[in-house]
Amino acid sequence: MNAETATGAAATSETLYVAHEKLYPREVGGRFQRLRVATVLLLLGLFYALPWIPWEGRQAVLFDLPARKFYILGLVFWPQDFFLLSWLLIIAALSLFFVTALAGRLWCGYACPQTVWTEVFVWMERLVEGNRSQRIKLDRAPLTAAKLLRKSAKQALWIGFSAWTGFTFVGLFTPIDLLARELASLTLGPWELFWIVFYGFATYGNAGYLREQVCEYMCPYARFQSAMFDRDTLIISYDERRGEPRGRRPRGIDHRARNLGDCIDCTLCVQVCPTGIDIRKGLQYECIACAACIDACDEVMDRMAYPRGLIRYATEASMRGERARILRPRTAIYATLLGALVAGFVAAVVLRNPLGIDVIRDRNALFRMLEDGTIENVYIVRLLNKDQREHRLRLSVEGNPALHLDTDATDRLVAAGEVATMAVRLRLSAGPAGGQDVTLRATAVDDDDDDDDDEAHLTATAVTRFIAPPR
16 A cells, blocks of 8 residues: 555545534524423423322322332332333333324434433523623633633532432432432432432433434434334424425525525524434434424514424325325234223223232242151241232141141231231141142121121232142
């Protein structure tokens, strides 16, 4: 390789990477911006308020990992309800597929945490540093006392808001009133402090600095979204047939006579885009469907007295003059599956058994031979009361009429949310050789229940093995 070739290769390699340039999204008004602001206020309001809402002597939402209980309003979920969490995650994933097939990346533009927190950080930046042109001018200006003051005020807002976000996040796992007292007295545990700092720093970095880079490089959804799109998916589109050829012109002229389209090439749609793309080049994976470009373009069309909709939500089929189809096989399948999963989840939550029973065999001996020839098996039985009130549980055995259940007390009062442990002995004086399956049943026999109506009693069963020596 000669020197000229090497120089050319080096020059080519230098162009393969372009350093990231900070974006300065322009502020915009309009109906979609108002919808985004309302969504941000709703979601952040729920996030920051829910831990402080009391509910039956506790906070409304609490994921108590040490006690292995998840409290969500009036519901309590236990480790035995883990399948419900898996079910809920499947519903969330299918909902995302359904919404994407219908209307593209609405989740990204309005409800994604990255978008929501970035909106707040950009708002604080505008509050301190001014509008788009003022922020650009400030960043390019040399360091002065005024610039240092503005930058420090912005950082103070960012860091304070990030710290409060981390505190609220940890407050979903540790009772937030207890967390507040520990923070005030500087007695926070190491794990609580770690997660407050970690989540606060993640919020600060992602929403303050990375911003659109999270959507472009880190989020996998942007990469596989095209697999869920079709020609009838509602996406943000630029009407090229109406807008081209673009060009600047004074207001009030007959632009058609000058062979110009409706686009005046003001580039406002690019300036307001939080990811910095030009929607006029067509749909790009960086587009998060926030519709800021629609609001900006509609304002320009109003000023020029042109019809709105040069940039709008539309389908590929409608842009070609064809009829758009909302109901199609893909959306019908998604809707049917989603409806069935939601209905099944609601039924599972409403009809779930609030009682549970776990049986653990004694590991020291498979069985014991008593002096009178009776065979004895020993078990540890755990009775779980997932209900919101206490129950008196009665333990019984089924499977062999000759089996006798021996314990300190067959009735046990189990408080709401309590796990009671009992030592149980099953004895068999005569019967078939070898082992056999037996069922232990825990039945609620509360004073306010009708003892004559067995079907009205809550009950839980567990099958275990009774081991006997071969004859």
